Amino acid sequence: MNINEQVEYLMQGTEYGDEALKQTMAEELRQRLIEAEKENRPLRVYCGYDPRRADLHLGHTVTMRKLRQFQELGHEVTFLIGNYTSLVGDPSDKDVLRPRMTQEEIEENARTYAEQAFRILDPQKTLIRYNAEWLSKLTFEQLIHLASNFTIQQFLTRDNFRQRWERGDAIYLHETFYAIMQGYDAYAMRSDVQVGGTDQLFNIVTAARKLMTYLGEKPNIAIILGILPGTDGVVRMSKSLGNHIPINTDAEDMYGKVMSIPDFAMGSYCRLVTRWTPPQIETFEKSIASGQLHPRDAKMQLAFEITANFYGEVEAEKAQNAFVRLFQQKDIPQEMPEFRYTKGQTVLDVLIASNLVGSKSEGRRLIEQKGVRFDGEVLTDGLQPMPGAGVLQVGKRHFVKVVPV
Numbered sequence: 001m002n003i004n005e006q007v008e009y010l011m012q013g014t015e016y017g018d019e020a021l022k023q024t025m026a027e028e029l030r031q032r033l034i035e036a037e038k039e040n041r042p043l044r045v046y047c048g049y050d051p052r053r054a055d056l057h058l059g060h061t062v063t064m065r066k067l068r069q070f071q072e073l074g075h076e077v078t079f080l081i082g083n084y085t086s087l088v089g090d091p092s093d094k095d096v097l098r099p100r101m102t103q104e105e106i107e108e109n110a111r112t113y114a115e116q117a118f119r120i121l122d123p124q125k126t127l128i129r130y131n132a133e134w135l136s137k138l139t140f141e142q143l144i145h146l147a148s149n150f151t152i153q154q155f156l157t158r159d160n161f162r163q164r165w166e167r168g169d170a171i172y173l174h175e176t177f178y179a180i181m182q183g184y185d186a187y188a189m190r191s192d193v194q195v196g197g198t199d200q201l202f203n204i205v206t207a208a209r210k211l212m213t214y215l216g217e218k219p220n221i222a223i224i225l226g227i228l229p230g231t232d233g234v235v236r237m238s239k240s241l242g243n244h245i246p247i248n249t250d251a252e253d254m255y256g257k258v259m260s261i262p263d264f265a266m267g268s269y270c271r272l273v274t275r276w277t278p279p280q281i282e283t284f285e286k287s288i289a290s291g292q293l294h295p296r297d298a299k300m301q302l303a304f305e306i307t308a309n310f311y312g313e314v315e316a317e318k319a320q321n322a323f324v325r326l327f328q329q330k331d332i333p334q335e336m337p338e339f340r341y342t343k344g345q346t347v348l349d350v351l352i353a354s355n356l357v358g359s360k361s362e363g364r365r366l367i368e369q370k371g372v373r374f375d376g377e378v379l380t381d382g383l384q385p386m387p388g389a390g391v392l393q394v395g396k397r398h399f400v401k402v403v404p405v
Contacts, residue, residue, distance in 0.1 A: 014223060025224075079114065182207060
């Protein structure tokens, strides 16, 4: 790729809420790429991850995909684990106080984060660092100097803090430290580029760039990516909302969940979680718009690409064949686990005991949403006794053959 093509590729999927800011970042990126080429050095690129949970979903991988693109172009990528910022908790996308984590919880989650990240990133080309390396050494005097770059008003204009202020909810002083800590991360690593989601706009564009300038370094370039919607296509992907696509699953489950997204969400998924380049995405979308490519077939291409990304093309093809057999040919799996129930067990009891659902609340919710079937018939009462032997189905992809003891 020439410089202009690289800029287009690396800016793919970015959102700033301000076209002028986006153009500024694109031009700064272009100039930094030109400088790096002249100096024969890679750009220093990073994204920070606070290991607040161990299980990741597809939405968490958006920034990792962007880091991989920088790797493909020969740049130096750092996967920064925020074992020190996690002690505060990022308030950027929350309108309530995040619970504080223990160091033990952080370390345990951090171990699994890198393992999952390497399903996208090249482990041979990825540096892993922990921000306790420099944040733990800051003195109180240094913190005072860093904090002098910000006003209380800047924090109170942020939506999450403003909502809490208007409700009369507490805003704790330590929460304002987070942006300062993240800004110092960028300075400590002398980064050229920082990648993050739109919820990180203040932390990256305001805090990091301001602190780097204050401390005598060239400010890093903010690559701000859109937030991946969940399988509903509207609300951001979230495990608590049940609209997530886990990456620690299997190929059939991932393929099927991507196939469940609405047609209008395909553009976001193309730009944020595929390996496709801007010209490939343009061709894909034009083919749909012209009628040359049916939306169903387009979504199958998208599901195949995303699944192959994590599980390889062989497993993605198996998943696609299973999907076609199950949904397009109205079939059920040829093989499925078997569960033996005892007389008196309710439908909800069997759903939990057979691991089709993780809790009673999840089971009740799925039943209310008409997502549970027995031999093809929708079940509406989770407290009814198990009807007998047959196939118990949850959603479109999970089946158990139930038989009496």
